[in-house]
Amino acid sequence: MEYEAVIGLEIHVELSTESKMFCGCRVEFGGEPNTRTCPVCLAHPGALPVINGEAIRSIARIGLALDCSIPEKSIFHRKNYFYPDLPKGYQISQFDQPFAVDGHLDVTLEDETYRVGIERVHQEEDTAKNIHAGESGRISGSTYSMIDFNRSGTPLVEIVTRPEIHSPQVARAFLNKLKNTLLYLNVSDCNMEEGSLRCDANVSIRPAGETGLGVKTELKNMNSFKYIEKGLEQEIARQVELLEAGDRIVQQTVHYDVASGDISALRSKEEAHDYRYFPEPDLVPIIASAEFVEEIRSGIPELPHARAQRYISTFGLSDYNAEVITSSRDLADYFEETVAHHDDAKAVSNWIMGELLGYLNATGQDLSECKVTPEELAALLGMIRSGKVSQNIGKEVFIEMCDTGSKAVDIVATKGLTQISDESELETLADSVIEANPAQVEQYRAGKQQVLGFFVGQIMKETKGRANPAVVNQILKKKLA
């Protein structure tokens, strides 16, 4: 039988606000344990939460960028459960009146556009971090545990999609686009290794063509989009196998082992918590007035799709180049800065697509680690355009710039890579090449035009590629005529 997967995603985003969600402690990753704490985020007796306005502005940006509607009033609830990393014994979260609802994000994959509905976007707070002493670093087998409250109370936004994703590939593409959007909004660093972006996926399958929902399982805390895609593939395959064998799917949390590629069950949902949600009496409702929403909306930066459209219309970039370059805010910023110093946007985009991304791919570097600034790339492109260095030499110079961080002008000077455009010098070289290869001269003169390339090659060889190809062509044609 043919099956269709049904996937819904829950994404947690730590906001990069100055201070925590409900107190004045600074938000930062890591650091000496328990140095960014206060009575509020340690839940000392009598301490009270106060809403961080900057966090509310951030979640408003997220909600609006995802085309959500922002209800005029939303409230916080207490979500009750005991765990050592949750100092109050409840998490301040949102329940039936979240901050933003009913949005969507369009994702393009292989020329196909998929609309993924956003059910809700709500504000909550992060927990502290348990550190288990012992070799494994896990709770089982540890002799004692410690708690670092630096993370306690960090603003956290939860984004919940509708179960409208039908393939692991679209799930990954959605997450990429969402992450990119969040980076554009400048609300989070979205660093998955540091946990500022975390994703859980719910997945079920059903016979193709049916509309009901099957029993779902949950893949928790996947730490890269690639593994989410792979984990979902594995889990879908496992579910299909179970149904084909006539077995039943159990609602549970499953774990995808990245190393082995295996899926294993973590816990059954049957022992689900009763969180006893009720309205948080220590906080007043959040009122999002029409003026506030409009103010936030007007401050939202140009998002990837709009930026790509602008590149196509004003810079004449191809659809493909525009999409790749805007797929990351950093890359698009790099592109625009380079164009600001070198107005041949097409050349800039070709270099970024070819040489820059090629180098980053080959070395596994991130753009933020790249040693070549946009100004320096522009300077190199300027030297190529003016004929100071050839296109090919330029590519070698670029690699050296990336490796060493030296400026193009210095590399060209120290290595003597300046292009030779001097006619008398090139004429002398042409004469000697013609004289040394009488047979090829014969062929050319007999009408075999492509032999010209042979002579150009010989001159390039003599000059180690520095000869200006246009001038060389011109001279050879004249002398061989």
Next chain:
Amino acid sequence: MNLLRLTAVEALRKMEQGALSAVDLTDAYLSQIADHDGDVSAYLKVTGESARSEAAAIDSSRGDRAPLAGLPTAIKDVLCTEGVTTTCGSKILENFEPIYTATCVRKMMDAGIVTLGKTNMDEFAMGSSTENSAYGPTRNPWDLGRVPGGSSGGSAAAVAAGEAIWALGSDTGGSIRQPAAFCGVVGLKPTYGSVSRYGLIAFASSFDQVGPITKNVMDAALMMQFLVGKDPLDSTSVVYPTDIPLPVERDLSGIRIGIVKELVGEGIDPGVMTVFNEAVEKLKAAGAVIGEASLPHSEYALPAYYILAPAEASANLARFDGVRYGLRAGETSDISEMYEKTRSLGFGEEVKRRIMLGTYALSSGYYDAYYGQAQKVRTLIVQDFERALAEFDLLISPTTPTTAFGLGEKTDDPLTMYKSDICTIPVNLAGLPAISIPAGLSKGLPVGFQIIGKAFTAPHLLQAAYSAELAFGFDKVSPLIERRDHDGI
């Protein structure tokens, strides 16, 4: 002269005139504590040494006097005081020293008070007799065989026994007014939002309010001037809309006062009703226009309160888990066992009862029937008060259905105990301000008279209460203060 008879306003005046030193005043209170607190047990901790040095610093300072300089003050142990043990009457916080001071205490300290110590209370403010304290009960200064009321029993008893010139209390369902009534002193619960709750150890967050327990209405007005105001650390606090002037001598001409008919009927002790009715006659004589008011849903106030307050408490008390501070049970093998043992050992019976009540009321499948329904009742009671207070300027009732009862008399029957707050709880559901002032004695025990006002109208409420106080002419003090009259200090 018996210094213990001086009110805060009188003592301030004498100190400003140079007729009384802060040290002498503080010493008078400390020696009363030394002589009688062994019997009364109003205090959990007396900070005599620091009190004396605070008083000495005030006497030796040459600049302008702070507005409350030298007033010996008792603080309910529900309020955090930096570096000074704060137990909330619970074993789970035995020896707990807060790392910060509650906003309201800080404001009083900044205004110059001398802190005498921390007063006893029902554990986590849950109770009406102070018998639920993990550190033993407080006794009523008028009759040591009786309870002082609760949960601010320690604060009320301290003021009544001459062990503090005034005190801070907190009121969730009557915890300021009921003990004030039992101890023959004045207790005011401000409008919800008037006083910062930052540093007040939470029982039921949407009800809790800090307020004064004083010898008279004038002192309550004085303390209120320093308590109210917006605190950036408490989102539910507000900028108080008006000044709170000290009341002046005036009668009650033209003031429309409604007797809440549901709170004067069945279940109110006849001796209490006699004093109440006499008091109403005195208000009439002072020019008040008396009528009958109705709060038709008030019979549902108690059940609604005993769902909503425990529900909030069940979450508020979750932080006492043995992980970061306070008691932690030893000899446990995993985290669940540690939680269970710590909380089993650390909490008393009444606290456990309310945590279970609240947890149950919020449970999946029961939420709508209990918590949801109780919220609706709360709304109806708010509307009852709105209607009644549209017709009347103020509402009145006895503060409590009986006078102070005997120690141990109601400890076996929680429901009977809960009913001692029947007249005060509706006010907390509506968040309104209310004051209890002594109206007279019944069989030698004080009877409290409750006056309820409109939200954020403390000046009107205090002025009317002051006029009523003058009309009642109640001038009795507990025997523990009276006996100092002959000491010849």
